Amino acid sequence: MKISKTPKESHVDDYVYKIFPNDLNSQGTAFGGTITALLDRIALVVAERHSAKVCVTASIDAVHFLAAAKKGDNLIIQAKINRSWTSSMEIGLRVKAENAFSGECHHILSAYFTFVALDESGKPTPVPSVLPETTDEKRRFEEAGHRRTRRIRAAKEQDEFRKSFPSK
Numbered sequence: 082m083k084i085s086k087t088p089k090e091s092h093v094d095d096y097v098y099k100i101f102p103n104d105l106n107s108q109g110t111a112f113g114g115t116i117t118a119l120l121d122r123i124a125l126v127v128a129e130r131h132s133a134k135v136c137v138t139a140s141i142d143a144v145h146f147l148a149a150a151k152k153g154d155n156l157i158i159q160a161k162i163n164r165s166w167t168s169s170m171e172i173g174l175r176v177k178a179e180n181a182f183s184g185e186c187h188h189i190l191s192a193y194f195t196f197v198a199l200d201e202s203g204k205p206t207p208v209p210s211v212l213p214e215t216t217d218e219k220r221r222f223e224e225a226g227h228r229r230t231r232r233i234r235a236a237k238e239q240d241e242f243r244k245s246f247p248s249k
C-alpha cells in the first residue's frame with residue numbers, strides 16, 4: 082500500500098448526469114434523494130481509488146442544497162478526497178447545474194461524505210494519508226480536520242445526552 086497519495090490520484094472531475102423526468106420531485110425540480118444517492122456512488126469511487134480497499138459510507142455530515150436543478154439540466158459533479166485519518170476518509174463534492182442550451186452554470190450543492198475502508202473480514206483498515214498539493218487542497222485538508230473534531234465532539238455530546246435519560 083502507498084503511504085500517501087495526492088487528491089488528484091483519486092478525484093472524479095466533471096462527471097455529467099442529465100436530469101430526466103424520472104429524477105424530479107412533485108415540485109418539478111431534481112429530487113434531492115436521487116442526487117444524494119448519485120453523490121454517494123461517486124464519492125465511493127474516490128474513496129476506493131484512494132484506499133484500494135472496499136469502503137462503506139460512515140456518515141454524510143453536510144449536504145447543502147443551495148439551489149434547484151431543473152428537468153433537462155446537466156449536473157456537473159466534482160469529487161475529491163480532502164483528508165484521511167487511520168481508516169476513514171472525507172470526500173468533498175461540488176455540484177453545478179448547467180442549462181444544456183445556454184451553457185449557463187450555477188453551483189447548486191456542496192457535500193462532505195466520510196467513508197471507512199474495510200479489510201477482508203469487514204474490519205476498518207488503514208488507508209494512505211492525503212498529500213495536498215494546491216492552495217485549495219491545503220485549505221480543504223485543514224478544514225476537514227476541523228470538521229472531524231466537530232463530528233467527534235457532536236457524537237460524544239449526543240452519547241452523554243442519551244445517557245442522561247433513564248433506559249427502560
Ligand SMILES: CC(C)(COP(=O)(O)OP(=O)(O)OC[C@H]1O[C@@H](n2cnc3c(N)ncnc32)[C@H](O)[C@@H]1OP(=O)(O)O)[C@@H](O)C(=O)NCCC(=O)NCCS
Nearest residue numbers: 136137138139140165166167168169170195197204205232
Ligand atoms: C463505519 C463502520 C465500518 C465503523 O466501524 P466501527 O467498528 O464503529 O469502527 P471504529 O469505531 O473502530 O472506527 C473506525 C473509523 O470509522 C470512523 N467512524 C466511525 N463512525 C463514524 C461516523 N459516524 N462518522 C464518521 N466517521 C466514523 C472512526 O472515526 C474511525 O476513523 P479512523 O480509523 O480514521 O480514526 C461501521 O459503523 C459500519 O459498518 N457502519 C455501516 C456502514 C454502512 O453500512 N454504510 C452504508 C452502506 S455503504
